[in-house]
Amino acid sequence: MPPFNPIVAALPATVPFVGPETQERARGRSFLARLGANESVFGPAPAVRAAVARAADEAWAYGDPEAFELRNALSALTGAAPERITVGSGIDGLLGVAARLFAGHGDAVVTSLGGYPTFSYHVDGLGARRVSVPYRDDREDWEGLAAAARAERARIVYIANPDNPMGTVWPAQAICDLRAALPEDCMLFLDEAYLDFAPEGTAPEFPADDPGVIRFRTFSKAYGLAGLRVGYALSAPEIARGFDKLRNHFGVGRVAQAGALAALGAQDWLAEVVAQVARGRSRLALIAEENGLAAIPSATNFAAIDCGGDGEFARAVLREVVARDVFIRMPGVAPLDRCIRVSVGTEADLDLFADVLPQALAAAKAGRGRNAP
Ligand SMILES: Cc1ncc(COP(=O)(O)O)c(C=O)c1O
Numbered sequence: 001m002p003p004f005n006p007i008v009a010a011l012p013a014t015v016p017f018v019g020p021e022t023q024e025r026a027r028g029r030s031f032l033a034r035l036g037a038n039e040s041v042f043g044p045a046p047a048v049r050a051a052v053a054r055a056a057d058e059a060w061a062y063g064d065p066e067a068f069e070l071r072n073a074l075s076a077l078t079g080a081a082p083e084r085i086t087v088g089s090g091i092d093g094l095l096g097v098a099a100r101l102f103a104g105h106g107d108a109v110v111t112s113l114g115g116y117p118t119f120s121y122h123v124d125g126l127g128a129r130r131v132s133v134p135y136r137d138d139r140e141d142w143e144g145l146a147a148a149a150r151a152e153r154a155r156i157v158y159i160a161n162p163d164n165p166m167g168t169v170w171p172a173q174a175i176c177d178l179r180a181a182l183p184e185d186c187m188l189f190l191d192e193a194y195l196d197f198a199p200e201g202t203a204p205e206f207p208a209d210d211p212g213v214i215r216f217r218t219f220s221k222a223y224g225l226a227g228l229r230v231g232y233a234l235s236a237p238e239i240a241r242g243f244d245k246l247r248n249h250f251g252v253g254r255v256a257q258a259g260a261l262a263a264l265g266a267q268d269w270l271a272e273v274v275a276q277v278a279r280g281r282s283r284l285a286l287i288a289e290e291n292g293l294a295a296i297p298s299a300t301n302f303a304a305i306d307c308g309g310d311g312e313f314a315r316a317v318l319r320e321v322v323a324r325d326v327f328i329r330m331p332g333v334a335p336l337d338r339c340i341r342v343s344v345g346t347e348a349d350l351d352l353f354a355d356v357l358p359q360a361l362a363a364a365k366a367g368r369g370r371n372a373p
Contacts, residue, residue, distance in 0.1 A: 007105065007127035016121055020327045029325065033349040036327040038164065038194075038302045040224035041345050042276055044259065045269035048225070051262035055255040063254035070257050071232075073264045080208065080234050086243040087260075089251045091193055091216040091231040094243075096122040098214055098233065099156065101242045102187050103128040108152035112140045114333035116164045116191065128155075135336060138296055138304075139168040146181035157182060160191035162198050165331040165341045167298030172204035179206065179213060190215040194300040196222035196270065197277055202299065211236040221301055222273055223263040228256040277301045280344030287354045291361055296339065304331065304339040307361075311337035316367060320360035326353055 003009060020037065024030050034041070044052070067087035075082045088094035095118060103109050105127040111119055113132035123130045131152050133144040140163050149157045159178065162169040179188050192215050195203055206213050214235040220226035230252055233243065263270075284303040285295040295303040307314040311334050318330050318340050326349075330340045342353060 007125070011124060016118065023322070023327065031327040032325040033345055033352050034327050035343040035345045035349060035353065036329040036341075037226070038221065038300065038343045039226045040221060040273060040301065041343075041349060042224055042273045044224040044263060045266035047266050048259050048262040052228075052255055052259045055258035059253070059255055061254055062250045063252055063257045065249040067252060067257055070261050073261055074232055077264055078234060081237070083237045084208065084234055084240055086233040086235065086240050086247065087252055087257075088231055088233065088243075088247060089229040090220055091191060091218045092118045093229070093248070093251060094216055094231055094233045095119045095189070095191075097243055097246050098189060099123055099126060099128070100246055101239070103155045108154040109156045109158070110145055110148045110152065110154045111158045112145065112163070114165070114331050114336045115140060116160050117332075119158045119189070119191075135166070138166045138336070139163070139170065142170060142174050142178040143181075146178050149182050149186050153183065154186050156187045156189055158189040158191065160193065161202065162194040162299040164194070164300065164302075165329070166296055166304045166336060166339070167300040167302055168296065169198050169202055169299035171201055175204040176206075179204070182212065184212075186212075188213045192216060193218050193221055196274055197301050198299040209236050211239060214239060219260045219263055222270055222277075223260070224273065225259055225263060228259050230256045230260040277344045280350060283350050284342055284344065287350065287357060290354070291357055302341055302343040304336070304341050306339050309338060310334075313364060314338050314340055316364035317360050320363040321356055324356040324360060326356050
């Protein structure tokens, strides 16, 4: 076989995410509740389902490579001019293009240790030098990120606010302070995947023409369209033109664009989903409490539940929950890995989780007495 390029050849063998489908195939059994990927189990609005069905007739045609209508509708929603908006295949896709815009082989890029991993895959794939800053008190440490950016002369700092996997949030001022603390030639990538669920005062105001920030948003969470793969980036116009140089021009299909456009018109549904998610988060906190555990206060559509022991114990709890047909995940590094992470589900999903968690805890304690709390 001809050799991979040297950057790829040096990467460890890896699979970015082991999806629930992979796990179901391995188990030979379906999950009864899918609470591990922070999707919206409430799905898209009825009007969105209808728009997607209508668009299916036109699925033979490529989507508009400029996503003109969608960008105009996003402009109306966000107040950002259309030339500041780039539509892409989810935040994940956009992060890959954005990383290529600013970082190359050997450049320092700063992110959080144990934070949302997809950005890191892109950075590693470029052969950039990834610098990872540990969380502080279960939040991404914005001061630590800024200090690392200065010390390492980084090209990019990535932060998710609210974050995944802990669901914690900084108020807007902290993000403004982070932006102000970065060197002039360092970009801030602000991932706002969960912004719709966050309290008022989470979204910072940046000047429209600030060329130092890209914010990333998605239809995968509150809008309930993870399966369609649509997200967008807000940036200064010159950066949006940079995206145009590199992006996959037909990367967002016609059906996906139609679904996202209809979703923007269904703001009542969004409000209802956000309210249901808030109720679901409270229920998750209650379930944790009933089991003598604590959920980390969350500004997202999931909760990290502190299992009260070490990572080995939480991993055992996770295994036992999964063995009882509830798909959940957990953070990958200490000390965050003392938690399991559970997405908000339907009432029935959460009833099942409430049944399963005490059994899983008992089994984990029985099996791993030494590490149990
Ligand atoms: C912080 C964060 N960013 C981005 C994504 C993925 O977004 P998208 O589906 O738009 O690629 C996720 C999904 O879990 C996430 O947690």
